[in-house]
Amino acid sequence: MIAISSRPPADALYLDKVHDVAFTPDVIYGVGGIGYVAGQGPARYRDLKLDVYRPVGDGNVPRPALILAFGGAFHRGTKGVEVFEGENPSTAMAEYCREFARRGYVCFSIDYRLMQEAPDPGVTPFLLPGQPQNTDRIDFVRNILGLPPCTSQMMADTLEAATDDMTKAINFVRNRSQAYGVDVTRIACGGFSAGAAIALNAAFAERAPVAAVVALSGRIAGPTMDFHLTDGAIAPAALVFHGERDLPVILDGISEMRVHFDRVGVANQFVNVAGADHFYQRDATVLRADGSACDVETMIAEFLHDRLHLANAVKAAA
Template identity: 30%
Template sequence: MTKYFIKFRAVFVCIKLMILSTVHGQDNHTSCATNRYTTNIFTNVSVSANVLYGNNSTTGGIDQNLYMDIYEPEGDTAVSRPLIVLAHGGSFVTGTRTDIADLCTFYAKRGFVAASIDYRLYDGVFPPPNEMMAGLDQMYKGVSDMKAAIRFFREDISDANIYKIDSKHIYAGGFSAGAIIANHVGYLDSDDIIPELVLNIISNNGGFEGNSSGNTEYSSEVNGIINFSGAILDTNLMENNDTPIFSVHEDNDPTVPFNSGLLSFANFNIVEADGSSLIHAKANSLSITNQLRTINGNEHGGYLDSPSAKEEILDRSTVFLNSLICSSTLNSTSKTKKAIKLIQDLNANSFKIYDEFNRNFNLHLYNLNGSKILTHRNFKANQDTIECKFPKGVYIILLENNDTLHPLKLLLI
């Protein structure tokens, strides 16, 4: 299938601007005076199994409780520890959280807290009536579930902090389908220019935070990604100085593309996606802290089946994470509060623009075909209102001020 993001690249390549930023320069983590994270400083690991973190309905309509197993270094006295939330592989149709118990154990022995999560697997009819829609929907169900798991920990941090997690060092990762989920947790957000069909899937699954738990007042942001043989729908979802990422991938992977190729779901090719090679190249071009370990081979994750290769890969990942935790310039990412916001009144079918600097703009509204719908010159932020007398769909608002363009996205439902 032709990649469905291409037409949006062509229309908006000159107008999509950097909205997210990285906050640097915080103090080093208190544990960085030791060799924690890069060597096995713990012998044993304790596991809290079957911890309930969410609930949601499967594609087949089954009400499913979502559990995780939490791995901690036994005997650890640290009270503020980095967390890695991991998801297993299995093409979104098979696999269990115990499949990556060995990865979680490895990280826990290095001083991390690691959580292996359930996420909903496809249990609808075979073959699906629309393979692409079913595959994208299943992927986003996984994103919704992982975000709920991350919020579980952030809620705990704000309360008793039973698991002694440092909120500035929460990482997402996984293998294959699990890595695809983690990549989109890290890079897919409401500021991106996204095709309407994908926006509809996101909307049907509770929006950008998902609906797998009700605690959406807590953040699901992550400070880094561990990508084992994963991909992303489009590297244009990545922004300047975005979330750091560590990737490992075989260069002739037949299942998940190393470069650009088709993702499969339940043995159906559903959509073209960008693999680790393109993620690495895009990250370099956007000054995103990243590392790619390329494996010469034609397997899918075969490096995890070889004890020596697996140890070398996991060693590299902890060195990468250690650099994020212990470098004074790379140890935290967060998204800045925007000076400009869209305030939409669904009841009045209108919108305003909030601007903390109270500026005037030339406002231009485009549809996703790149056609201009209207222009409102000398639009007064915080005062003027635009009535939305347009068909349902997705629109791009461009606010022009002193030769600077500020893009916003408008969704009419």
């Protein structure tokens, strides 16, 4: 583990929640093809949208940005809500956005294409030809929705499309950094479950220009890391959470990710949420590297404060 260097002071800027929040819904950040048929292309395109959470009355410009994607096994959830009947609740990415905007971040909760839409996988593949796809969780959710099991190709197409959408959102924020008051050197992305997977793939496989990734119960596959994330690669820092009783596909990938990140020199921190399954709230108790307790949200704030070099940002603005 290459962990955060130290715990920042409690009153550090971008840690305290001191701002009111301005909310702007349904900003179009791009378009994506749906109704895709191999050899024929998409049947049509739809708008891709994000919600913006901005601190009110913050004179520190430019500010760090956080771009987050919801979870739901690539079938459920929205950029506003992530509550699934019959399963434990987890904190919605929209709620994380609001709480980090209170700290001074400009935050973006994004929409992305789901499997039911038959999304166009695009022309910039990051998956290897024939790369195996684990569909256990996907098929569990498809059964709940009354859908037949998916194929490996459906999974690959959806993962490619959704990852492209995250990359588009990152580029959208960078291209409009002046309008949003964003520092392009201090952008982080992340998400929960499927949203965490596309954030990891965008950052490490598609090389989207971010400085840090926050993954809540998500993983990046071994073959993807082996091909794209090699020794000496310039890569963002990663904070990866997992429940103690998380899904097998997540738990099976945690050790592989940790070993790979350490081997190639990716700054990382892996955090076990004791007693939790795949779902946990932002106030769930976790342990820092020094053994002291805090909650999930606080650990994210401290990690980003360190890895986005926010103490330096404050000094530069002074």
